[in-house]
Amino acid sequence: xxxxxxxxxxxxxxxxxxxxxxxxxxxxxxxxxxxxxxxxxxxxxxxxxxxxxxxxxxxxxxxxxxxxxxxxxxxxxxxxxxxxxxxxxxxxxxxxxxxxxxxxxxxxxxxxxxxxxxxxxxxxxxxxxxxxxxxxxxxxxxxxxxxxxxxxxxxxxxxxxxxxxxxxxxxxxxxxxxxxxxxxxxxxxxxxxxxxxxxxxxxxxxxxxxxxxxxxxxxxxxxxxxxxxxxxxxxxxxxxxxxxxxxxxxxxxxxxxxxxxxxxxxxxxxxxxxxxxxxxxxxxxxxxxxxxxxxxxxxxxxxxxxxxxxxxxxxxxxxxxxxxxxxxxxxxxxxxxxxxxxxxxxxxxxxxxxxxxxxxxxxxxxxxxxxxxxxxxxxxxxxxxxxxxxxxxxxxxxxxxxxxxxxxxxxxxxxxxxxxxxxxxxxxxxxxxxxxxxxxxxxxxxxxxxxxxxxxxxxxxxxxxxxxxxxxxxxxxxxxxxxxxxxxxxxxxxxxxxxxxxxxxxxxxxxxxxxxxxxxxxxxxxxxxxxxxxxxxxxxxxxxxxxxxxxxxxxxxxxxxxxxxxxxxxxxxxxxxxxxxxxxxxxxxxxxxxxxxxxxxxxxxxxxxxxxxxxxxxxxxxxx
Amino acid sequence: xxxxxxxxxxxxxxxxxxxxxxxxxxxxxxxxxxxxxxxxxxxxxxxxxxxxxxxxxxxxxxxxxxxxxxxxxxxxxxxxxxxxxxxxxxxxxxxxxxxxxxxxxxxxxxxxxxxxxxxxxxxxxxxxxxxxxxxxxxxxxxxxxxxxxxxxxxxxxxxxxxxxxxxxxxxxxxxxxxxxxxxxxxxxxxxxxxxxxxxxxxxxxxxxxxxxxxxxxxxxxxxxxxxxxxxxxxxxxxxxxxxxxxxxxxxxxxxxxxxxxxxxx
Numbered sequence: 068x069x070x071x072x073x074x075x076x077x078x079x080x081x082x083x084x085x086x087x088x089x090x091x092x093x094x095x096x097x098x099x100x101x102x103x104x105x106x107x108x109x110x111x112x113x114x115x116x117x118x119x120x121x122x123x124x125x126x127x128x129x130x131x132x133x134x135x136x137x138x139x140x141x142x143x144x145x146x147x148x149x150x151x152x153x154x155x156x157x158x159x160x161x162x163x164x165x166x167x168x169x170x171x172x173x174x175x176x177x178x179x180x181x182x183x184x185x186x187x188x189x190x191x192x193x194x195x196x197x198x199x200x201x202x203x204x205x206x207x208x209x210x211x212x213x214x215x216x217x218x219x220x221x222x223x224x225x226x227x228x229x230x231x232x233x234x235x236x237x238x239x240x241x242x243x244x245x246x247x248x249x250x251x252x253x254x255x256x257x258x259x260x261x262x263x264x265x266x267x268x269x270x271x272x273x274x275x276x277x278x279x280x281x282x283x284x285x286x287x288x289x290x291x292x293x294x295x296x297x298x299x300x301x302x303x304x305x306x307x308x309x310x311x312x313x314x315x316x317x318x319x320x321x322x323x324x325x326x327x328x329x330x331x332x333x334x335x336x337x338x339x340x341x342x343x344x345x346x347x348x349x350x351x352x353x354x355x356x357x358x359x360x361x362x363x364x365x366x367x368x369x370x371x372x373x374x375x376x377x378x379x380x381x382x383x384x385x386x387x388x389x390x391x392x393x394x395x396x397x398x399x400x401x402x403x404x405x406x407x408x409x410x411x412x413x414x415x416x417x418x419x420x421x422x423x424x425x426x427x428x429x430x431x432x433x434x435x436x437x438x439x440x441x442x443x444x445x446x447x448x449x450x451x452x453x454x455x456x457x458x459x460x461x462x463x464x465x466x467x468x469x470x471x472x473x474x475x476x477x478x479x480x481x482x483x484x485x486x487x488x489x490x491x492x493x494x495x496x497x498x499x500x501x502x503x504x505x506x507x508x509x510x511x512x513x514x515x516x517x518x519x520x521x522x523x524x525x526x527x528x529x530x531x532x533x534x535x536x537x538x539x540x541x542x543x544x545x546x547x548x549x550x551x552x553x554x555x556x557x558x559x560x561x562x563x564x565x566x567x568x569x570x571x572x573x574x575x576x577x578x579x580x581x582x583x584x585x586x587x588x589x590x591x592x593x594x595x596x597x598x599x600x601x602x603x604x605x606x607x608x609x610x611x612x613x614x615x616x617x618x619x620x621x622x623x624x625x626x627x628x629x630x631x632x633x634x635x636x637x638x639x640x641x642x643x644x645x646x647x648x649x650x651x652x653x654x655x656x657x658x659x660x661x662x663x664x665x666x667x668x669x670x671x672x673x674x675x676x677x678x679x680x681x682x683x684x685x686x687x688x689x690x691x
Numbered sequence: 692x693x694x695x696x697x698x699x700x701x702x703x704x705x706x707x708x709x710x711x712x713x714x715x716x717x718x719x720x721x722x723x724x725x726x727x728x729x730x731x732x733x734x735x736x737x738x739x740x741x742x743x744x745x746x747x748x749x750x751x752x753x754x755x756x757x758x759x760x761x762x763x764x765x766x767x768x769x770x771x772x773x774x775x776x777x778x779x780x781x782x783x784x785x786x787x788x789x790x791x792x793x794x795x796x797x798x799x800x801x802x803x804x805x806x807x808x809x810x811x812x813x814x815x816x817x818x819x820x821x822x823x824x825x826x827x828x829x830x831x832x833x834x835x836x837x838x839x840x841x842x843x844x845x846x847x848x849x850x851x852x853x854x855x856x857x858x859x860x861x862x863x864x865x866x867x868x869x870x871x872x873x874x875x876x877x878x879x880x881x882x883x884x885x886x887x888x889x890x891x892x893x894x895x896x897x898x899x900x901x902x903x904x905x906x907x908x909x910x911x912x913x914x915x916x917x918x919x920x921x922x923x924x925x926x927x928x929x930x931x932x933x934x935x936x937x938x939x940x941x942x943x944x945x946x947x948x949x950x951x952x953x954x955x956x
């Protein structure tokens with residue numbers, strides 16, 4: 068894909084500034100003076116102005132909604148198209164009123180470049196500064212300043228220079244350097260399209276010349292690859308990992324590593340529909356799908372990258388954020404942090420500083436209130452794959468979600484790469500019915516019974532599965548054969564009778580968990596068909612048997628607990644596989660051959676199965 | 692020449708995939724016009740050939756015969772899960788609305804019935820910002836109240852492609868994957884991709900439909916454009932708004948706005 072703006076492409080500009088400094092008027096005038104207004108619009112504005120007993124009002128061109136016309140302020144961001152001789156534009160009007168900051172952010176975040184409007188008489192007021200700061204946070208780097216209403220100060224050069232100097236100094240502290248500062252009178256069209264004869268001392272560009280000098284935001288193809296997954300599709304026997312490349316390039320044959328899991332696989336194909344030629348490469352900005360040579364555990368939220376230039380993986384990060392909601396952000400509160408498609412539960416560890424918009428000074432604080440910007444430290448229980456915003460903006464920023472709503476935005480300024488905290492436990496609450504729990508959890512409860520020889524990899528697989536599901540927000544718990552023998556089943560030995568009782572108790576316990584909505588992963592050798600059949604009878608149709616298979620020789624070579632050695636030496640009586648039988652399942656729901664599959668592949672297969680049997684897809688019909 | 696179309700396409704595919712992943716019960720509204728045809732095409736691209744959710748036509752029985760023929764042919768060829776929702780009669784509409792707006796409001800009520808009966812949480816609609824001033828104010832993921840109303844004054848923040856995908860029980864979201872496209876983009880894309888088009892868009896006897904609606908409230912405009920290339924050439928120079936042939940938009944200053952805040956597409 069070529070850069071999107073090469074020929075017909077439009078440039079997206081946002082016009083920001085303090086309320087009443089004349090943004091809507093500037094836009095109305097731009098549309099008119101570039102000949103971009105549809106027929107009849109000027110007459111319509113005449114009529115609307117006349118009806119309200121006002122002189123001709125350019126701002127009405129934009130303010131198409133009834134509510135706005137009555138209040139005289141722009142409520143929401145609106146997008147309007149116009150053309151210069153050079154190219155088409157879309158202007159995003161962003162309201163200056165404090166109340167509507169979320170609308171300003173919504174508009175400005177889509178822009179390639181910004182025009183900051185400042186009233187010549189009033190100078191850069193609080194909202195002008197706040198908007199300038201947000202442009203910096205939102206990553207809008209190309210800015211031009213227009214000093215409006217110059218007619219009100221009689222096109223005074225000294226007044227213009229004072230306002231110009233003040234805003235340039237402020238922007239410089241944010242590392243924003245305006246391409247131009249232009250004296251205009253939007254109402255009369257001075258220096259919009261045509262050069263004004265009222266300011267002969269000004270020799271810089273007109274507004275349209277400044278706009279035409281902006282460059283479209285480049286899609287970052289020369290930066291490290293970041294390919295965050297949106298979804299995994301199985302339209303037929305293909306397993307397609309779908310997403311959009313946020314930076315860099317990807318080719319068939321590339322070995323991808325996925326963060327935060329660390330799984331790796333090679334790209335076999337880039338899938339498309341209605342393409343005459345096979346696709347061999349893709350780059351930043353493209354929505355694609357790939358197939359891999361291995362079935363690894365990879366899902367929405369994981370980021371694919373190359374071996375070189377990996378993102379950071381952390382449980383703790385420092386962000387600069389803006390806050391959009393009336394409920395303040397406070398230390399200790401927990402939010403969902405969403406970075407590209409990955410979601411993490413994060414807790415506010417500290418508020419390092421709230422930044423004063425007026426003079427950019429910092430003050431430590433206990434809370435961040437609406438419209439404030441601050442530096443905050445967030446801690447997550449799941450590992451976060453992230454870049455620093457200064458290095459890779461698109462994967463170095465995210466939103467904070469509280470309940471149903473986006474409540475703030477943030478960019479990563481610091482990551483802590485200390486050792487990952489480990490939490491393999493989860494809590495179960497008992498005050499809801501099973502059915503309610505299914506629907507609240509977004510998955511079914513059930514029993515996933517992992518059977519196999521000692522050393523076949525049951526515990527490893529069980530713990531990895533628990534981790535992966537827990538990070539997705541599932542209610543999941545491992546009942547491990549060894550662990551239950553320390554408590555629930557302390558006192559039971561390894562005779563056939565005791566083994567049967569051990570399994571019965573685990574099956575009954577697992578059933579209780581499943582009733583409460585939890586997915587229980589029971590990891591037990593459970594060597595006898597009859598014992599497992601009883602466990603199935605207890606669990607009912609929510610019981611799923613998984614045969615974790617590996618031949619005896621493999622298990623004995625692995626011997627993670629040194630038990631085979633002891634059994635061979637005769638130190639353990641009735642050891643399964645050596646001195647006691649293992650009856651392999653005849654028709655398990657799933658067989659995982661850990662002798663043939665790498666651990667991440669084995670986990671991938673198991674997760675696919677869990678998704679189908681217990682996941683969202685099992686709750687609804689007719690999906691891909 | 693069409694690099695900008697690749698960008699538009701990629702963005703729409705991203706939105707479609709977000710909707711499909713995040714919203715449990717999803718449907719796509721197919722007006723059988725040029726925009727929703729392009730939207731269906733994009734769905735096939737996003738999901739590798741198959742549209743994985745129901746495609747709904749809100750039918751007032753007032754479409755032109757060519758529209759119904761096109762619907763039945765394409766639904767079969769593309770193996771669509773087509774749902775035809777019959778809209779309630781005009782007598783049941785809000786009688787304070789001007790008469791033509793009232794006719795258009797039938798679709799709003801049809802949509803409400805669809806949502807209620809199908810328990811849909813998300814409805815994809817092929818509207819664009821450049822079509823009409825109130826549509827310019829839309830979000831890509833636009834939440835509706837329990838009654839289906841649109842609160843233009845209190846819309847969610849939407850930036851960096853993070854969309855509102857969590858809702859109160861019983862409410863739904865409108866998803867607008869074509870919001871950032873223009874009329875010209877749609878035609879250029881339809882040409883490049885060879886997307887099937889209802890023939891009514893092409894001029895016959897000096898008239899063509901520029902925006903396709905029901906026969907009682909939509910009128911052809913003067914045009915000699917008989918091919919997509921000629922339509923593209925016409926759009927580059929025209930100053931006539933796209934929806935000029937849509938009677939209900941122009942019946943009174945706020946008629947379309949009233950329709951939309953009550954839940955019209």
